[in-house]
Amino acid sequence: MSALSSLHLVGSSGRLQRFMHQLPTAVLLVNQAGSIVEVNEQLLRVTGYSRDQLVNTPISSLLPHRGSMEHLYEEYLRKEEVGTKGEVELEWCDKQGRCRNTSVMIMAQQAEELLYMIHFPQLVKESDQLLSQRLLTKLTYDTSMGLFILDEKSIIIEASQTACKLLGMERLDVINKHVDQVFSGIPEPHRFIKKELLEGVKLQNVATSWTNDNQRYELIVDANTLQDESGKIVGAFILFKDITNLRSFAQKLERNERLAMIGQIAAGTAHEIRNPLTSIKGFLQMFLKSFGDSGMEREKTYTEIMLTEINRINSLVSEFLLLSKPRNIQYSMVDLNTVFEEILPIVESQANLYGIDVQFASRGKLPMVVGDNELLKQVFINICKNGIEAMGEQGSLRISHHFDQDGDKVSIDIHDSGPGIPLYIIDKIFDPFFTTKEEGTGLGLSVCQKIIHDIGGQIRVSSKGFGTTFHIMLPY
Ligand SMILES: Nc1ncnc2c1ncn2[C@@H]1O[C@H](COP(=O)(O)OP(=O)(O)OP(=O)(O)O)[C@@H](O)[C@H]1O
Numbered sequence: 005m006s007a008l009s010s011l012h013l014v015g016s017s018g019r020l021q022r023f024m025h026q027l028p029t030a031v032l033l034v035n036q037a038g039s040i041v042e043v044n045e046q047l048l049r050v051t052g053y054s055r056d057q058l059v060n061t062p063i064s065s066l067l068p069h070r071g072s073m074e075h076l077y078e079e080y081l082r083k084e085e086v087g088t089k090g091e092v093e094l095e096w097c098d099k100q101g102r103c104r105n106t107s108v109m110i111m112a113q114q115a116e117e118l119l120y121m122i123h124f125p126q127l128v129k130e131s132d133q134l135l136s137q138r139l140l141t142k143l144t145y146d147t148s149m150g151l152f153i154l155d156e157k158s159i160i161i162e163a164s165q166t167a168c169k170l171l172g173m174e175r176l177d178v179i180n181k182h183v184d185q186v187f188s189g190i191p192e193p194h195r196f197i198k199k200e201l202l203e204g205v206k207l208q209n210v211a212t213s214w215t216n217d218n219q220r221y222e223l224i225v226d227a228n229t230l231q232d233e234s235g236k237i238v239g240a241f242i243l244f245k246d247i248t249n250l251r252s253f254a255q256k257l258e259r260n261e262r263l264a265m266i267g268q269i270a271a272g273t274a275h276e277i278r279n280p281l282t283s284i285k286g287f288l289q290m291f292l293k294s295f296g297d298s299g300m301e302r303e304k305t306y307t308e309i310m311l312t313e314i315n316r317i318n319s320l321v322s323e324f325l326l327l328s329k330p331r332n333i334q335y336s337m338v339d340l341n342t343v344f345e346e347i348l349p350i351v352e353s354q355a356n357l358y359g360i361d362v363q364f365a366s367r368g369k370l371p372m373v374v375g376d377n378e379l380l381k382q383v384f385i386n387i388c389k390n391g392i393e394a395m396g397e398q399g400s401l402r403i404s405h406h407f408d409q410d411g412d413k414v415s416i417d418i419h420d421s422g423p424g425i426p427l428y429i430i431d432k433i434f435d436p437f438f439t440t441k442e443e444g445t446g447l448g449l450s451v452c453q454k455i456i457h458d459i460g461g462q463i464r465v466s467s468k469g470f471g472t473t474f475h476i477m478l479p480y
């Protein structure tokens with residue numbers, strides 16, 4: 005009996021085509037002559053062909069089958085009868101010429117003409133899953149994107165490598181744990197994944213920062229819920245990008261601009277302030293002498309105070325001038341040993357006032373560096389002064405030095421046993437005018453940084469819990 009005689013389905017090819025386009029799996033229609041009549045989108049996605057490349061071409065480009073379509077169909081029916089579970093496999097090839105076997109269903113349909121519908125029930129499902137699986141794997145292991153996926157019970161079911169690095173945790177210690185468990189020990193406001201996400205809290209391009217034990221990260225965060233077909237919330241995701249480098253670059257740029265502006269103002273006004281000060285100072289010195297000569301002790305004391313205050317203004321203006329851009333530095337070879345010999349008595353005398361102990365751990369001789377002798381002294385004095393001020397009563401100030409591995413920099417560390425610098429201000433301490441002291445100008449560290457940068461060095465601070473260390477690296 006011919007296979008054709010078993011046909012009992014009759015319809016229009018238009019209806020058939022509408023039907024196949026709605027299928028989530030790959031389907032194609034072939035006519036009796038073996039020419040492809042229509043393909044659906046899923047088939048294109050799987051094979052890599054465009055519609056034009058397939059429609060009206062022989063089926064043999066896709067199915068390397070020998071013989072006619074009728075023959076293929078008969079073979080299919082035979083195999084279906086004998087095969088277990090009624091499954092029949094057919095070899096097909098994609099555009100790249102890669103061939104594989106997949107189970108198929110072939111149906112003959114009598115429309116305007118006899119058409120064969122070849123259906124690959126597994127093909128697309130498998131491939132769709134593959135793609136999203138691949139994307140997930142990529143997001144999880146490969147990219148710099150951070151990803152967390154939560155289920156409806158706030159259990160973390162996926163966490164990318166980047167996300168774990170940020171948490172400072174191993175992936176295995178994060179997966180399948182409740183959010184609160186992973187974030188326990190972290191104060192509520194600092195948790196950027198919260199179970200409230202599941203209540204529909206949506207975040208888009210939210211800039212935030214995050215600090216674990218080792219490092220501070222700047223992040224751009226997106227978060228949203230995941231819903232099922234009925235709209236019920238079944239989970240949530242948090243996607244973020246680490247933009248620490250970008251942010252610190254932008255901050256540096258902003259800071260440089262601010263410094264340049266302060267510099268301009270400083271250069272413009274400093275001399276205008278200094279000139280009248282010089283004459284005021286001159287007259288006050290005259291008064292001081294006359295008051296002294298005529299025994300007017302009270303007036304003499306007031307004048308002395310005025311002179312001290314004027315000196316204070318003068319030194320402030322000098323610091324201002326240091327921040328201004330074009331400046332004459334007296335570069336010469338500076339012997340750091342002499343620098344410390346000269347500043348240690350000054351530092352010690354101030355430290356003694358507060359019962360602070362100063363240790364200078366000199367391990368061998370310090371090298372010569374190129375710089376400005378007076379300015380370098382100012383840097384070290386400033387930093388020591390900050391340390392002493394931070395410690396208040398009692399404590400120890402330790403100055404040590406070492407050479408770094410590649411051997412072209414000497415690092416001088418100034419450590420104090422004070423209270424440390426809180427994390428939320430550590431980024432700001434080098435900013436001009438940033439101070440936490442009632443009497444401070446906030447210029448000390450910004451001037452130090454400028455001096456060190458100008459001679460090609462670096463200044464860094466580390467402060468964890470208790471104590472603060474300033475590291476000054478100088479090329480020699
Ligand atoms: N060793 C330290 N320990 C703790 N905090 C410090 C330390 N060094 C600096 N700081 C913080 O940095 C801020 C800025 O320091 P900076 O030297 O620039 O200005 P200042 O000391 O406040 O003012 P000035 O130097 O004019 O007296 C300080 O106000 C303080 O909060």
Ligand SMILES: [Mg+2]
Pocket residue numbers: 386389390448449
């Ligand atoms: Mg200071």
